[in-house]
Amino acid sequence: MKVKTQSKKVNKAWLNDHVNDTYVxxxxxxxxxxxxxxxxxxxDESLGLIKPGYTVVDLGSTPGAWSQYVRRRLSPVGAAVxxxxxxxxxxxxxxxxxxxxVVFIQGDFREAEVLAQLEAALDPGRKVDVVVSDMAPNLxxxxxxxxxxxxxxxxxxxxxxxxxxxxxxxxVVKLFHGSGYSDLVKLFKSVxxxxxxxxxxxxxxxxxxxxxxxxxxxxxx
Numbered sequence: 294m295k296v297k298t299q300s301k302k303v304n305k306a307w308l309n310d311h312v313n314d315t316y317v318x319x320x321x322x323x324x325x326x327x328x329x330x331x332x333x334x335x336x337d338e339s340l341g342l343i344k345p346g347y348t349v350v351d352l353g354s355t356p357g358a359w360s361q362y363v364r365r366r367l368s369p370v371g372a373a374v375x376x377x378x379x380x381x382x383x384x385x386x387x388x389x390x391x392x393x394x395v396v397f398i399q400g401d402f403r404e405a406e407v408l409a410q411l412e413a414a415l416d417p418g419r420k421v422d423v424v425v426s427d428m429a430p431n432l433x434x435x436x437x438x439x440x441x442x443x444x445x446x447x448x449x450x451x452x453x454x455x456x457x458x459x460x461x462x463x464x465v466v467k468l469f470h471g472s473g474y475s476d477l478v479k480l481f482k483s484v485x486x487x488x489x490x491x492x493x494x495x496x497x498x499x500x501x502x503x504x505x506x507x508x509x510x511x512x513x514x
Contacts (some may be wrong), residue, residue, distance in 0.1 A: 304449070310336030316495045326372055326390075327358035331495035333425060333465070334362055340489065342463050345369065346404060348421050350411070351395075351458075352402060352450055353467075354383035357389070360392045382414050402428065402449060411441040413459070420459040426450040426466045440473035447477055451507075455484060460513035463506060470501040481507045
């Protein structure tokens with residue numbers, strides 16, 4: 294006799310919610326690889342972060358929805374293909390299907406040689422305008438361990454941004470409410486002139502996921 298387990302019920306409920314999700318439907322109709330595109334879209338539209346002519350670095354880019362969104366923002370006509378006014382460099386540990394006009398580097402951002410590849414891909418003598426990071430570790434469910442992994446990735450993204458963005462540049466990172474959150478906000482406030490936490494409507498209501506945006510370096514290098 295087969296017995297329905299709780300996990301199967303949960304998976305079925307999640308799948309049902311996913312299929313009927315407004316942002317999943319939008320992503321499918323508008324050609325985005327994931328609903329995550331609308332998280333960045335809302336952040337960008339509320340703060341005016343990404344403009345034609347900009348250089349943007351996309352950390353934790355796979356499957357490519359954020360790169361797709363940035364690519365359209367840098368297109369003179371908002372197109373997914375064709376002319377591009379600006380540069381996009383994307384990086385992820387996992388492979389990513391090509392996005393036209395996007396330079397992709399596969400590797401672990403925590404490794405020095407991968408970071409060196411990313412830095413080598415930047416235009417010599419030109420600073421980055423915006424760094425966006427959707428990086429997140431595999432969560433174990435152990436709060437202190439997960440908080441430490443999340444903090445480490447955010448700190449690495451922050452370190453990269455401090456070194457490479459323009460004095461009026463911006464950094465967007467994903468983090469989670471819980472242990473370590475307030476310390477990361479405090480860290481951002483020590484680095485940036487303006488710090489804004491944003492929970493986009495496209496973030497699932499039950500998720501502790503949120504985004505932190507830092508704008509304008511207090512002490513540019």
